[in-house]
Every structure is written in structure tokens, then in C-alpha cells.
Amino acid sequence: MASNSFGLLFRVTTWGESHGPAIGCVVDGVPPRIPLAESDIQPALDRRRPGSSRFVTQRRESDTVRILSGVFEGRTTGSPIALLIENEDARSRDYGPLKETYRPGHADFTYEAKYGIRDYRGGGRASARETAMRVAAGAIAGKILGDGVTIRGAVIRIGGLTIDRERWDWEECARNPFFCPDAASVPAWEAALDDARKAGTSLGAVIEVEATGVPAGLGAPVYGKLDADLAAAMMGINAVKGVEIGAGFAAAAMSGDVSGDEIRMSDDGPYFLGNNAGGVLGGISTGQPVVARFAVKPTSSIRTPRRTVTATGEETEVSTGGRHDPCVGIRAVPVGEAMMACVLADHLLRHRAQCG
Amino acid sequence: MASNSFGLLFRVTTWGESHGPAIGCVVDGVPPRIPLAESDIQPALDRRRPGSSRFVTQRRESDTVRILSGVFEGRTTGSPIALLIENEDARSRDYGPLKETYRPGHADFTYEAKYGIRDYRGGGRASARETAMRVAAGAIAGKILGDGVTIRGAVIRIGGLTIDRERWDWEECARNPFFCPDAASVPAWEAALDDARKAGTSLGAVIEVEATGVPAGLGAPVYGKLDADLAAAMMGINAVKGVEIGAGFAAAAMSGDVSGDEIRMSDDGPYFLGNNAGGVLGGISTGQPVVARFAVKPTSSIRTPRRTVTATGEETEVSTGGRHDPCVGIRAVPVGEAMMACVLADHLLRHRAQCG
Amino acid sequence: MASNSFGLLFRVTTWGESHGPAIGCVVDGVPPRIPLAESDIQPALDRRRPGSSRFVTQRRESDTVRILSGVFEGRTTGSPIALLIENEDARSRDYGPLKETYRPGHADFTYEAKYGIRDYRGGGRASARETAMRVAAGAIAGKILGDGVTIRGAVIRIGGLTIDRERWDWEECARNPFFCPDAASVPAWEAALDDARKAGTSLGAVIEVEATGVPAGLGAPVYGKLDADLAAAMMGINAVKGVEIGAGFAAAAMSGDVSGDEIRMSDDGPYFLGNNAGGVLGGISTGQPVVARFAVKPTSSIRTPRRTVTATGEETEVSTGGRHDPCVGIRAVPVGEAMMACVLADHLLRHRAQCG
Amino acid sequence: MASNSFGLLFRVTTWGESHGPAIGCVVDGVPPRIPLAESDIQPALDRRRPGSSRFVTQRRESDTVRILSGVFEGRTTGSPIALLIENEDARSRDYGPLKETYRPGHADFTYEAKYGIRDYRGGGRASARETAMRVAAGAIAGKILGDGVTIRGAVIRIGGLTIDRERWDWEECARNPFFCPDAASVPAWEAALDDARKAGTSLGAVIEVEATGVPAGLGAPVYGKLDADLAAAMMGINAVKGVEIGAGFAAAAMSGDVSGDEIRMSDDGPYFLGNNAGGVLGGISTGQPVVARFAVKPTSSIRTPRRTVTATGEETEVSTGGRHDPCVGIRAVPVGEAMMACVLADHLLRHRAQCG
DSSP states (O other), X not given: OOTTEEOSSSEXXXXXXXXXXXXXXXXXXXXXXOBOOHHHHHHHHHHHOXXXXXXXXXXXXXXXXXXXXXXXXXXXXSSOEEEEEEOOOOOXXXXXXXXXXXXXXXXXHHHHHHHSXXXXXXXXXXXXXXXXXXXXXXXHHHHHHOTTOEEEEEEEEEXXXXXXXXXXXXXGGGGSTTOOSOGGGHHHHHHHHHHHHHTTOOBOEEEEEEEESOOTTOBOSTTSOHHHHHHHHHHTSTTEEEEEETTGGGGGGSBHHHHXXXXXXXXXXXXXXXXXXXXXXXXXXXXXXXXXXXXXXXXXXXXXXXXXXXXXXXXXXXXXXXXXXXXXXXXXXXXXXXHHHHHHHHHHHHHHHHHO | OOTTEEOSSSEEEEEOOXXXXXXXXXXXXXXXXXXXXXXXXXXXHHHHOTTSSTTSOOXXXXXXXXXXXXXXXXXXXXXXXXXXXXXXXXXXXXXXXXXXXXXXXXXXXXXXXXXXXXXXXXXXXXXXXXXXXXXXXXXXXXXXXXXXXEEEEEEEEETTEEOXXXXXOXXXXXXXXXXOSOGGGHHHHHHHHHHHHHXXXXXXXXXXXXXXXXXXXXXXXXXXXXHHHHHHHHHTSTTEEEEEETTGGGGGGSBHHHHSOOEEEETTEEEESOOTTTTEETTEEOSSOEEEEEEEOOOSOOSSOEEEEBTTSOEEEEOOOSSOOSOHHHHHHHHHHHHHHHHHHHHHHHHHHHHO | OOTTEEOSSSEEEEEEOTTSSEEEEEEEOOOTTOXXXXXXXXXXXHHHOTTSSTTSOOOOOOOOEEEOSSEETTEEOSSOEEEEEEOOOOOOOOOHHHHHBOOTTSSHHHHHHHHSOOOXXXXXXXXXXXXXXXXXXXXXXXXXXXXXXXXXXXXXXXXXXXXOGGGOOGGGGGGSTTOOSOGGGHHHHHHHHHHHHHTXXXXXXXXXXXXXXXXXXXXXXXXXXXXXXXXXXXXXXXXXXXXXXXXXXXXXXXXXXXXXXXXXXXXXXXXXXXXXXXXXXXXXXXXXXXXXXXXXXXXXXXXXXXXXXXXXXXXXXXXXXXSOOSOHHHHHHHHHHHHHHHHHHHHHHHHHHHHO | OOTTXXXXXXXXXXXXXXXXXXXXXXXXXXXXXXXXXXXXXXXXXXXXXXXXXXXXXXXXXXXXXXXXXXEETTEEOSSOEEEEEEOOOOOOOOOHHHHHBOOTTXXXXXXXHHHSOOOOGGGGGGSXXXXXXXXXXXXXXXHHHOTTOEEEEEEEEETTEEOOGGGOOGGGGGGSTTOOSXXXXXXXXXXXXXXXXXXXXXXXXXXXXXXXXXXXXXXXSTTSOHHHHHHHHHHTSTTEEEEEETTGGGGGGSBHHHHSOOEEEETTEEEESOOTTTTEETTEEOSXXXXXXXXXXXXXXXXXXXXXXXXXXXXXXXXXXXXXXXXHHHHHHHHXXXXXXXXXXXXXXXXXXXXX
């Protein structure tokens, strides 16, 4: 598969750099006759948009999406759907320092090592700006999944501060700037992020995404596993360093008499007494909520000077001023939701192909 | 891509069920003129083989691999390499209970939900027996990577017992039945596993795999990321519930002034002062060791009875006697090494294609 | 996609050389619960088998196929189906001359140019022996398509002798050794082939394959066109140099007022007054018979000496004795039918994925 | 592979409808550091552009291409290259008749059958307008192939009139509106096309495309054959019904003692005494010119009324006024060249991956 595409049947190809004229994507494989308009996509983009609180970058991008193809008289036609967002806020400021210097934690060094050239303006292709197209594609994926499937994400940890899962309230996520489901954690997170910003540094986060209403049977054994595809999808989000499904790493500390979710019978069929599986057994969905969790490292662009070298091999220091998220994990929530939606939509089509 | 293949250019397709006549794989895309014989593959299989200690299943399979194509006069020809292992120990015992009952933690229920049919003998396609072919393919991948790349794996945690990384000694891994790099942890692990077995239960584990000598520049941005492909590869191993690269979930608890690995200059070029990145930045290798870690849940087949239902919807209990690993994570070490090798070989070829 | 696989969702991966221990394939993506046994596949192989008349090679291979996986209690499980045929008649004769000499019309030179190594025994991977696996896979594809779809092939030309389409009788194909639908052409073809063999040469052929009962709507626009996939499938058969759909090259000589098939209405819906389209418009099936035609060059292995060079650059001549088909086109009929079946099965699954 | 993408490593994904706001494509897998600007692409588009003579449609589209990503400071970066052309001449005229009526020879009926919806304006996704993006992608492919590879196409037949190959002069192609290499054929073609237009009909054509300078060794055996990929590429062009490589269908009429190209030795290595192979043996390039030929059916949009039915099942007639090519084959020449370039570039990268 080419490096800028994702999915087998519901297939997203993205393009564009942070400071080029535009970013966009092509979404191929969408079933026909699904009602679709920009207004189905824009709200998801707005959730991700910069500038919505002091805890995310203050860059101003309206991120207005346009559908350029694949929709006719308000419905999908089965042809590829091209989406485009103009880059508005690509200030022609001085990128000289970034041109020469490899920023620690960023992809500057590796792009140079691989390609021998890089668009250093704002991170170029490696910029998290690309994730806007994932969110847009995810909105289309959500239309394929239909109303029966609900996908929601939340930040469950920032830096050293983890929520109390007992207080989990999905409604709360919309009421604070952190997508935090635990109201009681919000003040501490505010303080921690304000402290980090004042100290010229940044914090990491853990995000949890849950899909309910997923029918049993999606996924496939061995190399088309639903959980393996979710792992790739989440790990492929910028700055992500770890992915878990269900109990995740905690499963390693369990004994076998508690880890496997027991099964009982109800009038609606078999049900599970727990969800350590995270909704996936043997790579195939169980019908329970599909639960993925991922760790986002702290924003690498910080004011604190860090040691590095230049492209010409001189040792130097670099510090990044400007408009950066103190915790990129926060804005990763809608991106994680979108990736969940894309993976599930792809597997829904794959399942329909093989199993009718 | 079909569900039983893995990789884009170094491409492995596996087939076979636990209790069918044989298992096998086709390895396509191998460069020509690489010396290859069964004796290059068999040692890796022997490391994974059952029956080597009381801590792994006592099934007896010689797992003798045959090369059926793609090698001529001792060298690869560029044509697909077919490998085959006969199933020797597929006892024709009574599978009646498994036929009717969904074992908790296993894929019985989901296979039935997806396909409406399942080969219930020994787990069928979902059996970890399939991983023998991954190990075999990994040995070929290792030949492509060459002597400059070293891939090693270790168990770093069993149940609640984690090694002391200060005592890490790779040599030690070959001296104990756990691939444990910390000699001091071995007695406690022995005791814990003996206890678990006596209690009719099992334990989980965490495995770490490291590749050294990987050149900078492998991988690709956005959807062909090296770490995303590693995540899929590791998560796709049976019983794996979590994957980390470098600092992994610990990165979420770091602040930005420590997480990004700083860079300095040596006579050999830039080097990093840490490896929180796990050898990957922006989806592309840095030249540092590539470090992946994954969590394996406890063996689901245990003697302790667990509540479940039958295919016809009756509540019942199931307990699994017989020859099962008390900790499947142990034998996952060579599998994890193999998946690392396969992903790296694939990306080596992909890099050569685009960047020459 | 790797070079030894074919199809997106119904996916066939073949392996094996002419004179290795065996040839085989893996068929992935097969829907579950389809009744399948060796006896569903063997008849198709028998139609292709050498030695059935004096007009095809007298090599003796029973070509007995074994199913090694993916079938349980007589039905497909959705897991990959591995098929294997042992090579019985790989005589260990003297391949010295072939080792050193590039045979005109064969792939000896190009394999050497590409890989720097080749399995010269009987053509190795380039041998038409590989097509046995296509035929086997085609039999499985046929089971997916079901009884409503009928696929039949015929030789319509050998050398300079073309059938009279007015006399076309499908029943006749089974009564002569040429798959010739025109009984009146048979004696002339016999004479021509006997003459060619006596003269130490060989003849080309044109094959036509037709699929009836294909529903309208299979295929896809632009790059997943049904006719483009058929073109690749047929051109990929050994020795094929041309492919046509429907009117084919004759369409170039038509004027627009006759080429487009007009449409009328019946009680069963719209129908076409002709089939210049060959059952495909805009890459999508029309519901009419899908008609593909392909040209097979004469067998390159002939007794007549031909000028060539050796691997070490010396000019020489080569003539091929032994057991070769005087017209490889004849045995290409079941192969063409199989490729038609594989392409249609793949597109049936693809259509089901996107359009439900 | 998704239906709107083409190629494995040099991968083109196109989108857009004839009368939407724009058409575009994403070209992924391009090696880095290749000089590239719009001015490298525009000339190829201009060759294909409507309105250049009375023998092609008089629609006016400047077809001005913009590069939106993947190029930085005049060189490719290795990131995906997005190209976009605004649709200028999408007149908002009355498409009512096309909305209801299936035009013979067009994809109206099949799109409706597949998707249950279609963008009927100007053919929507099925319009030959899409081929502009193929031409643009082909220009980039040409940059990858480099100056050593020359790709040229010519019309060798219009309707019943075939050129005299003895008079072949590539220079001539640029001097007439038909890409005709035989000056003496031009007047007759002019007359034939004028006649066809006056008669309210159209003519078919045969195009030949040749690539010289292609190194031996590109392609792959069995399912990645260079000729099979070319066949798919050419057959996938709108209105194409047949494809040949080298001698093509004429090979079927040859005997084996003339069809296989003999080989002799020169100071530069082996060379062939003919090119019936069309530069491909066993799916791999020989180093000779790669020669593909394809048949284009007559334009289906003609003034002559044709019988058809409406979407609601009423019998009617349809005739197409307006600005249509009397022979779409003419403008297929740059498209065929582009597809040749794309296939070769893809195989160049694939070869480099496997064989270094």
C-alpha cells in the first residue's frame, strides 16, 4: 500500500503540507446513496480546530472543508469523494532556524535522513495539520456505520494525573476544554497545563476511544485483525507511542482465571461479564464496546531550549516560541475517534464482502 | 489486502489450521541470490517449539520446515518461497466439548459469529500454531536485513513480576526457560508459574523486542509509518493486548523537556542522548535501536472452570485440561522477533524503491 | 501488491516451479460455508492435463490436487484454502544446454536479466505448469459465482484457420481435442497441427471465453474496471500477446452508429440489441454475456533450430526436443475460463462490499 | 486496490466528475529531489486538450494544472503530490434528457445498475475528462523514468484506414491533427472524419505506443507481469476494447519458427533480431522497445438517433448534439503514452525494491 493511504475498501488518501496552499484527501469505496454534505463533516473538524481554548494552539484556521467530487444532489455516488481545506494561516514568517536545525522529538532529522530534502515550514507533511483530513474522513466513515454505532473519545490522563473512572460521565467531555469525562479532574489539569506552559514545557496524555453498537463479526483472523488495524491506526497518529485494546498492558498482570471475559445468556443472546477483551477476540469483534487507548507524548515544540545539531553538523540549541499546544493529546481525541470510525467502516465493508 | 497476508513488498501469506494436515506460508518479494536453506530457518523454529521446558506446552511437534519453491541451488531466485510444516501431533481426540462450547478468552464465539462455521479442533485457524510460519518467515526476513541488523527479544514481565532493567543481560536470555534478561528474576518467575499451574490458572507477560543496526530512513510518513506497521504486527500476534514503541505509555507522564531525545554530534554524525522515541520519529527510523514492547494476556485455556454458553445457547462451564502453556507470552518472544524482522525487511525494500 | 498474487478480495497466491517438489496456491477471501472438496477441483485440472491427445504434450502428470486448509467437514470456513499438487514427472534429465542457453521466445534471458539467477529446469517459475493452480483456483471461484453463472471457453483460431462462427456449437467443444466449437474446422486443424509438428514448428491460437448469467453492476469505474482486470488476467497467461473484450479490435473499424449496442425494453427489463460491448460498459457489467478473447503465440519450444546466445555471450543455436505442445493455445482454454471465474468472483465480492 | 487508484509503488488516485467544480489526482510514491513544476506537466495536458482542431471536441478548457503539495522549492519531497484542474466549461445547460435516458455505448445504464444513482452531467465520473489526470500523472512518471526512456504514441488506424508502416515517421505525428506517423494517410483520414461528422456518426481508431530505452528486467513473473499491467492500463482507458503487446493477435497466425525473436551478440551484449515480443518475455522487459497497441471504439455520442430506453423503462431514441470528438481515439494518444509511463515508473520502483 502506498504510504499516504489507509484502509482497504474504505480507503483514505491524504495529501498536503502544513504551509502549502491546501490539504486534502480522497475517500474511495464509499457506498452510494448516502446523504452527505459539508455540514456533515464540518462539526467534526470544528471539534478539532485550533484556538478553542487557551490549552490548545492559538493559530486561527477556519478549516472550512469543501467536497469537490463524489456527491451528487446531496448523496454519495460511489465515486471517490475529494475533500479540500485551504490553508489560511500559513504566515510567511522566518523559517530560517527550522530550516537548519533538527528539533528534538520532531521528524526533521528523519525526513532529512530518508528523503534528503524536507519542507521545513511548520513540519511540512509531518505536521499534525494532516489529521484534519483524518477527522473529515472519519465523519464520512461515521455515515457508513450509521446511527447504530456510537464513537466517543476522552482524555483520561494528562501528565501524571489520571481520572477516576468511577466518576466517568460522557456528557462532561463537552463541558471542559480537555474532553475530560471526570469533572473533578478538570481543575487539576488546568493547573498542570498552566504550570507546564509557564515552565516552557508541555505534557503528555492518554486518550480512550470507545465504539458501541459494533456488531459481532467485524475483523478477520491473523493479518486482518480488527485490533491490529486499530493499533496501526492509532499508532499512526502524530506523537502516539503506545496503543492498548481492552485491558491492554494490565492484562499482562492478570491471571487467566480473571482475564478471559466469561459469557452468560440473555434473551438477546450471549453476553460477556466483563470487557477485558476490549470488544475483540481473535481479531474479530464480539459485539461489546470496542475500546482502544493510546498514549500521546508531550508536545515537542516547547520554549525550553533543547540541545540539538544543525543540518551541517554543528551543535546548537533550539527553543520553539509561537503558537503550540501545551498538550497535543487534547486535540488527538477527535482524531482517535475518526481513526476508530475509519477502521470500523473498512471492516464493515470487508465483512460484507466475504460474509454477505 | 486479503486477511491472511502481511507486508507490502516483503509479503507473507500464511495458511493452515492447528489440526489440519499441515501449515504453511508463501513469502513473496524476496530479493534474488540470497543463500537460503532449511537450516537457516529451523533454528528459529526450534526456539519457539513446544516442549522445551515445563513452562511451555508439552505437545511434541518437531516442526520440521520444508522449502518447496523459490530456492535453487541454495540461493533465492526472486520467486515466491513456499514453506510447509506437517502437523504431527494432531491427536484425534474427542473435541466434542469444544465443538459446542465457547471458551472465554478464545475466538470460538467470534469465529462462529463471523463465519457461521468453525474448525474447533485446537482453535483451528485461531491457534497460535500459525505463529510458527511467522517465525519461519522472520528467518528469511533476517537474511534480507543482513548481519548488520540484530533483533533480540526478551520477556520483561510475567504476571506481577517485572525485571530490574539495571540487571539486563542479553546473554542471560538463552540460559533460562523464560527468555529473561535478568537472572535474578528467574527464580521468582519459576515459582509464580508453578503456583499458577497448580492453581489451574495462567499468567500474562510483557515482551520487549529490540532491533539494532537499523539504518536511519526506514518507514514513511502518515500511513506507512514504521511504528504503525510494528504496532499492527505485534498486536496481530495471538493474545496481544497492547503495544508500545520506545517510552510508550510512560511518555504520557513525561513533560516535553525530557521526552524529546536531544541530539549531539560525534565523528560518526548526529547521535541521540536518549531513546524515548524507540528509534522512530515521524514514522521513520532514526538509526537508534528500534524498540517495541507488547503485552500478552494470560493463556485462556486453563483448568479452572469458567462460565460460558454453548452454541445452542445453554449456560455451562468449561475447563481446559491438557497441554497448554501456563504463560503463552514466553513463546511469543521468537514471534515478536520475527514480526520485527518482517516489518523491517518490508520497509527496507520500500525505502529502496522510493529512495534508491 | 506482490507479484505472485492476483485479485483484491478473492485473492490467489501461487508458488512453485516446474521441476520443484510441488506447486501450490493459497486462495484467500473465500466466503464461508460453501461446500468444497477435491472432487470439485479435480475435473477442471483434468481438462487442462497434459497427455490427453497427440496435440498436447505427452508428459504424464496426474495433477492430483490436495486441499490442505480452509475446508472443514466439507465446507469452506472463511480461512485461506491451500492447494497443493506434487510434481511427479520432473525427470532428472540433463538440463545442461538450457542452463547455458537463452531459448528464443522464452523468459530465460529476461529472468537472468532481472534476477541474475534462474531455475532453468523446465522453465522454472515461468513454466506454464503454474497455470494448473489458476485452474484450481478458478474452480473455487466458480463455486462462489454459483450455478447462475456459466463460463465456457473455445479455441476459435489455430494458426491461419479461423472457425465459422455461424456453426458455433458449445457442445462440440467437448468432442474434439481442440475445444473447437465448429466441427467443420476440426479436420483442417488436425492437419495443420500434424504438419507443424512434422515441420518441427508450432502454431498460435485465439481463445474466446464467455460468461453468461453475470449480473449487471459488477466492476467499477476508472481503475477497477471489469474489462481492465480481465485484460490483465488474460494477458498474464503464459504466451498471450493480445486481449479483446466484445468487438475488440473490430470496434476500431466500426462507425459510431453501429458500435454502441442499442437498448430495448422487455418484460424482464432493458435488453441490448447486440453485444459489441462484450458485456461491459464503463468498466461495469451490463448483464449480457461477458466476452473476452485472447491470442496465444506459438509454442516457443520447437525442434527447428533457432539462433541465440549463451549466458556467457557466445552465439549458438538451440532446438528443443521432447514433450512439448504443438499449440499451447489449446490447453489455455481452461486457464482462460479460470481467469474469467477468478476476476468475476473478485468483483462479485467487491460489489457486495460497496453496494451491499 | 481501491477502484480509483492505479499502480503499486508509483500510485495514482484520481477523483472528479466532468461537471463538478474540479478534477484532480494524488500521486504517491514519487522519489524525492526530482525537479518538478507545473511547466513539466502542462505541455502534456495541452497535447490532450480539446479544441485544437476540428477533429476534436470544441469544448474550451484551458486545463491549467496546479500542484498543491509534495513539491518544495522546485523539487519533489517524497510526499504525495496533489494536482488539481478547475472545470471551467461546465455549462449549466439542460441535462434533463441525459438524466432520464441511457445512451447506447455509454456507461449510463451500468452506473445506474451498480450504484442506483449517477451524476448524469456530461458522463460524470465516466467522462473521458478523467484522463486529463492520467496525462498529468504520466508527466510525473516520465520524470522518474528520466531522459533515457522515450515514450511516443501514434494513431495507426482510423475507421477502416490503416497507415502504411513503411512510411512511419515519428516527426510527422506533430504535424497533423491525428498524431498520424504516415503523412500520406492524413488526407484520407480528414475526409473520412469529415464524412463521419456530416453523417452524424463517428469512427474508431487504433493507437500504438512505444517506449524505447527501457532497461531489461522490469516486470515480474506470473501476476506482476509488465505486459499484464500494460494491458490493464490500456484497457482501462475510456472506450478501449482491445490491447496488444508486440505482434499481438498476429502472433496467433504465426508459426513457432518465426514468432520467437532470435538473439545474436553485439559488442553491447545480446540483441534480438525482431520484436514480436513487443519488448516483454515472461512478463519482464527485454531491453527492446516496449510496444503496446489498443483499439478505441467510435465515439458513442453521435447525432444519429439511436434506440434506447429511459430509466423508467420507456422505449425512446436518443441523439447527442454538441461538442463531441468525431474520433475519441485521437485524443487517446497522450493518454496511452501516460499510462505507459505510469506502468513503467511503477515497475522501475518495484524492480529497484526487489533487485536493488
